Amino acid sequence: MSHPEHKDYAGAKLGMWLFLFTEIILFGGLFILYAVYLHRYPREFTTGGHELNLPYGAINTMVLLTSSLMVAMAVTAIQQGRRLLTLRLLGGTILCAVIFMGIKYVEWSAKIHHGIYPGSPRLAAGPPGESVFFGLYYLSTGLHGLHVLIGGSVLAWIGVKVRRGVVTGDDFVLLENGALYWHLVDLIWIFIFPLYYLML
């Protein structure tokens, strides 16, 4: 069955944007909890926020912003039909995702080493607000990390399609949508970083 209207680019992008709304709202639930509990425990949130490692957070922000730039360049590259450049830029994006997850791993390990993890004796002994802060921290960064993994995998899969010539300069909506998803991953982090690392 041939359905020419399924090559509807505007439709494909509209669908992707709608899906991105749902992702933002998914994280929105955690941001609502953040707002409510910050209002209730301002002091404990400040103490908790100061325990986070600002350099790690800042480096990861740079890494993600760079990756977003590269994936945007990849979309331009495929439009110009430069397949090799596209693949290199996608590879760079995925490399950034790996670096991000590596830094996250180091950061989490240090926290867990210091006895800061959900349900840990140290948090149980401390004030309740601190336990809530780190609970939200782990859930937000954890859910975001999961999205980095998903986004990286999707871009890798699209990279294979670019290599095989399925995604080309004439038919690149898949790459464009993959890039949109990656920008979302970046966008969520742009909110998590100041809320947890900077403003407290």
Place this chain on the structure above:
Amino acid sequence: MNPSDHPPAVFTSFWNDTGKTGITSWIFSTDHKRIGLLYFWSVLGFFLTAVLLGLLLRIELMAPGRTIMGPETYNALFTVHGAIMVFLFIIPGFPGAFGNLVMPIQIGARDVSFPRLNLFSWWLYMMGAAVIIISLFTGGGPPDTGWTFYVPFSARTGTNVSLAVFGVFIVGFSSIVTGVNFVTTIHRLRAPGMSWDRLPLFVWSLYATAWVQILATPILGITLVLIIAERVLGVGLFDPMKGGDPVMYQHLFWIYSHPAVYIMILPAMGVISEIIPVFSRKPVFGYKMIAFSSIAIAAAGSLVWGHHMFTSGMSDRAILVFSFLTFVVAIPSAIKVFNWVSTLYRGSISLEAPMLYALSFILLFSIGGLTGLILGAAATDIHVHDTHFVVGHFHYVIFGGSGFALFGAMHYWLPKFYGRRYAEKPALIAWGLMFVGFNITYFSMMVLGMKGMPRRYYDYLPEFAPLNLVSTVGSWILAVGLVLMLVNLIRGLRKGEPVGNNPWGGATLEWTIPSPPPTENFPEEPVVTHGPYDFSKAGTP
């Protein structure tokens, strides 16, 4: 479901187009009509399962004390009854089944925007359902929290809550995928001439519903993830011992689950807006206001979740705001009811089965809606909160409203897709039995609630016994009517009289093509020249 039962025709119907037969030609098909029927029969299967559980619950409550089951079983049964009815029956029921079957044809399209994603959404639905079913028989047994999964109990009970909640998460994802698909389809694939003011009202209602599916369901997703996090990791976001707040759970849960009520009722209202003009032989009254009120209900309905929590611990000011907004939602709902009634006025009404369901929808939904205002007003809600009054109220809205509209849709549209129709007389008798049984069952519950009988209680005081007996007997009449309706409908679809293109004289596009429709719906892309209720031009695009 045997395609060879259908009369030979000059066109290739979607029943026998692929050359392939058997189950794979269905479960891997990307045709919106086949996916719609997949959804329909799976949804119906879960509905009947949950009906059976409901009947068992009513038998248990027939007399005080133990009747047929112990209290733990009772808790599990009302949880599973509610969870299946909400998440596996009525939420996917309209968009998944009739949205898929009818909407693309009504807008003059060959299919939805993303046919493969459409099939994927059914698979997600079935996978979620499978996970929920597995959760009933593994681990600590079926969840006993009620379908609302309230903390702290859901975080502590030894039953298999985590797995059940994960299943609901998957089903929610399926609902999101359908919503994304429908909004895109309605924006992009309307046929030439199908302007927004010629869109059938069923499509308008699905459009509003799809936005609710997109914007509300993710909140359910994160809430369910948080329950699992509470249970598995002990994060404590809802645990006062760890600084959390259980009321925040209720907020998050109802931010989704109240709009979800509109996922259930909006498309039902769309069905009614289709049936009433066709069986009154009159253009719908107030087309623009009905279309607009769908959007208004979706928008205002997203801001009223707090009315589920008047007794949970909220400030008086918050109660006032939520109570006010709840009354605001009643306005667009009433606009619809008044417009339907105005459509009937001086119409040439023919009382066939779909119309009877539509008319009873107006009555039952009005009772359900007005009792909803009793619950939406804080002063009265405090007294009847968590009583059988609430159970009666939401069954009037969801069963008397959405359920009866779904039955109406089955009588109205299934002949289109099977090419054959049911027998009229048994259909009328079945409707009568269900209408009578329904009111006996649920009106008794509302009276019981007013007298103070709590919901979800296993046992009750002797003074509640007579009405509980009445309610249970009513549930049997309802069940007999339901069985009769299904037997008649299914027998009719298999062996009934063949129907032509337009058995009801409708003016929307699905009645311009053969029954059952060909695979690509239209021989060539239709050019729409008139509105959906312009009956002088019925049968032409």
